[in-house]
Every structure is written in C-alpha cells, then in structure tokens.
Amino acid sequence: MAGVTPRILRPEHPAPRPIAGLVDEFDLQVDADLDGVEVTGITIDSSDVQPGDIFAALPGAHRHGAEFAAAALERGAVAVVTDPAGAAMLDTDVPVIVVDEPRAALGEIAAWVYRTDEQPPKLFGITGTNGKTSTAFMLEGLLADLGFVTGLSTTAERHVGDLVVTSKLTTPEASELHALLARMREAGVRAAVLEVSAQALERHRIDGVVFDVVAFTNLSHDHLDDYGSMDAYFDVKLELFTPDRAERGVVCVDTDWGVKVAERSRIPVTTVTSDPDRSADWHVDIWEETAVSTSFTLTGIDGGAIEVQIPFIGRHMAVDAAIAILMLVEDGFEIEGVAEVIDRGMRATLPGRIERVSGDGGPSVFVDYGHSPDAFAQTLQALRRVTEGRLVMLFGADGDRDTTKRAEMGRIAAELADAVVVTDFNPRTEDAASIRAQVLEGARAAAGDKPVIESSPEEDAIRAALALVGPGDTVLWAGPGDADYRDVAGRREPFVARDEARLALHEAGWN
Ligand SMILES: CC(=O)N[C@H]1[C@@H](OP(=O)(O)OP(=O)(O)OC[C@H]2O[C@@H](n3ccc(=O)[nH]c3=O)[C@H](O)[C@@H]2O)O[C@H](CO)[C@@H](O)[C@@H]1O[C@H](C)C(=O)N[C@@H](C)C(=O)N[C@H](CCC(=O)O)C(=O)O
C-alpha cells in the first residue's frame, strides 16, 4: 500500500505467558502438547505476526484467515486460534485452539495475552455518527491539560503519550486494541479516549474493555449499506450503554435518537442539549461565533454554569466540547477545575475537522472530514455564520459505501452553499463518474440558479472552486480531512488535500 503507513502499536516489553494458562482459564479445546509454549502477542493479520504470537485465523467477508496460517507460522506464530472450518484447513504441529466463534473470543484472549486488566487507565469511549473524533481530541486535550499522560484511538490518529501514529480503522480490532492498551500502560498512560464505531460494537472489537464513561454524540444517515435501516444502526450503537461495556454515560439529546439512547440506556447517564426547546440535565447556549472560535455557556439543572471558549468553529463543535467536559464531570472531576483549564486556553487541535488551510488576505479555505448529509449541514451552517461573502462547497461521495446518501449530500450542499463543485472522493472499486452523477442529480435538483460544477480529479476541482472566490469568501472542501491518501480503483495513492489546497491557493496568488 503506497503512501500510508498505518502502524500497529504493541507493548515493547511483553511478558511471556504460558499458553496452558490461557487454555485453563477459558476452558479451551486444544489437541496438542502445550509444554513450553509461551505467548507474547496475538494478531488476526498474518502480515503483522511477530515471533511468539498467537495467530487468530478468523473467517472474513472475503477470505478465511486460516488461508494465511502458513505465512503466520513462518513469521513465528506459536499457536493458532480458529473455528472448526479454519482448523480443517490447517496442517501444523503448533497448538490449534478451536472455538466456535473466534472473533467473539478474541477480546478476552487478547486481554489475557496482554494483561490489560492490570492497571488499566481511565477509559473514555465515544460513539455516534458524527463528532466522535472531534470530541475525542478535545477530551484528550483536556485530560492532558489536567496533567494526565494520555492515550487516544481515533479514525485519524492513535496516541500513546507523545507518540502519534496514523490509524487504519476507526476502532482497532480487539487484538490491536489490547496491544495498544498494553503499550499505553508501559508508557504510563493514565487516561485514554477511544472512538467506538458501530462496526466495532458489532464485530467484537471492544470486547474485554469496560469504559469508565461513554458518550453518544448523535445519529444520522450513514452506513445504511451495513445496517439496512436507521433502527438497526441505532440498536448497534445502544449496546455501548450497557453495564458490560461501561459504568456511566453522557448523551447528547439534540436528536431524537439521543433521547432514545437516554431512555433505553442500562447505565446511569447525564444528558446535554444545545436546543433550548429540549429538556436535558445540561444546556449549551452559544453566545458568540467567530471565524476562529465559539463561545458558550454550559448550564446544569441545578443552575451552576461555566463559560467556555473553544478554538473551533460551529455549534456542533460546541456540543462536542460540552460532551467532552461532561465526560470528565461524570468521571468525578469538578466542573470548575475543568473550566479553569479551558480558560488558560485549550491545547487540543483537530486534524482535518474544519481545519483552515488558507492564510490572511485571500478567501478562507477549510478542509473537513465530513462525508455524511448531517456533517455537511452542520459544517456549512457554521461557516455561513462566519462568512461575509460567498460560500463554495467542494466535495465528492465515497465509493463502496452507502449509495443512498449521495443525492442527499448533493441536495444539502446545493441548498446551503452558494456554489457547488462536485469531484471525486475515494471512489475505491466504483466508477468515479457514476458516483459524481448520483451526487450531481441531488445537487442540480436543489440548486436553482446556483452554479453546480463537475470537476475531476480533485487537483482540478480545488482550482475550479478557487476560481469562484475572492477575499471574504469561503471554500469548504469536505471529505478528505487529514487523510494522506486517496483510494482509486481499490489502490491507495498518496494524496493530501490540505497540501493540494495550499498549492492551489499559492498558484492563485494567495498565501
Ligand atoms: C466490514 C469490515 O469491518 N471488514 C473488516 C474485516 O474484513 P473482512 O472480514 O473482509 O476480512 P477478509 O479480508 O475476508 O480477511 C479475513 C481474515 O484474514 C486475515 N488476513 C487477510 C489477508 C492477509 O494477507 N492475511 C490475513 O491474515 C484478515 O486479517 C482477516 O482477519 O476485517 C479486516 C481485518 O481487520 C478489516 O480490515 C476490515 O475492515 C474494512 C477494511 C473496513 O473498511 N471496515 C470499515 C467498514 C469499518 O470498520 N469502519 C469503521 C468506522 C466507520 C465510520 O464510523 O465511518 C471502523 O471502525 O473503522
């Protein structure tokens, strides 16, 4: 894979454990001599195997992991965990542990291998369609400002203290997650923030982890290719609010889905809203929005209030910040202490989330990770409130993902921006032109007299967008965010939208 180096963080000094202990502890079936077999790690990916690992050969959507067992053993795997179908494909002398559903057993086994139940950090988990990464970065920043050595796992990056690596999945597979937690323990991490995707909940990626506090941001149209209906998507997310998964929760009730989470949660939750007409334990009242910051008051039902200024644009970012603050409050921090830390200036930065890439003098250009209708709406409304002139939206819809949101993304862009440039965004194995056609259909139906331009590839499209604007205007390039690649025809190639936008600005004569 060119251009990206997703790295899996593991403990640097894993303590070997005799595999016989694992078999005893979980009463596992194995038909081999376990004497002297010691394990130091576990992975589901043959290309990630290190000597001393258990290779978990899982059945996948495309292949069975057992097909790669020979490669895993060659790299030094000392045992295999698999299902009966996988076991039938193996020809090896190493111990083979057979379980009916290896994916469902992976979290517990990985927790045992990496001993992640020993000295766990405070654990915070965030779910929802949009705002997980933003909330997670803000919460990690606050924890660092409060003096903690922190860890982070998001779509964008994983952090262990000062170490930063690029993520592959939003929520790592369970084997990778427990390796990451063990690495955090080695580094003295005392508090960690993890994004929890619906896919992670459904695919056992967070098994073996119990969060101190979890949060729900919102639910809106996305991932219907995976879940079929919003109700099914909601049910998956709700699982985070059960005692097996978490102690306490914070729920944003700006959406009716949030109200449902609060009603159906099986753990104690506190609620927050930015809608003055909704009832909640906490209210967010925004009183100033500028091109560089948002200020709001966070008021509790007991009347206590704090004033907060965040260095991010928009109501949705204020809500994310309020959720981050309340997660700390739910964990036992005094809200005044958190407010004091914020007053000194938040340290958090948000990679590729309404990130300004332009300098002074010319148009404002922002790159954003939004790739769903609601994210478009929130971001465009926020930028409209701080833009004097025209607002131009540049975006594409991703391939091999929910096709039903494409026309809707086009419609929202055309309704809320003054001009729309439709381009490509990770077409993956789909035909880029036909994805654009689906987006354009929605955009043209809603645009009236507004310009709707088709431009491909992205290098041309950003220049087409800049040709429409001048000082006082804004361009929002939604989709790529902080990504350092684009996926065309199923192959990743290096591409950094921020760099391309800066280059195009420079060519147009603006710094
Ligand atoms: C639908 C889904 O989640 N698929 C994940 C799944 O793939 P799969 O079942 O197709 O696996 P497969 O390719 O058939 O391979 C089977 C097994 O063989 C192993 N293998 C495969 C090849 C090889 O050379 N060696 C090897 O060992 C694989 O590790 C796997 O265990 O297992 C793979 C290994 O971990 C994941 O990379 C893959 O995520 C794909 C890339 C993906 O795009 N997932 C998305 C939908 C996802 O999970 N997204 C959410 C966030 C969504 C959001 O909020 O926007 C996330 O948490 O990232």
Ligand SMILES: Nc1ncnc2c1ncn2[C@@H]1O[C@H](COP(=O)(O)OP(=O)(O)OP(=O)(O)O)[C@@H](O)[C@H]1O
């Ligand atoms: N509370 C919110 N409500 C709606 N949109 C939001 C909210 N917070 C952030 N966004 C927007 O949603 C998009 C994605 O933001 P972010 O990466 O924080 O969400 P995410 O849940 O991590 O997304 P993903 O699951 O795709 O990784 C961006 O356009 C961002 O500006």
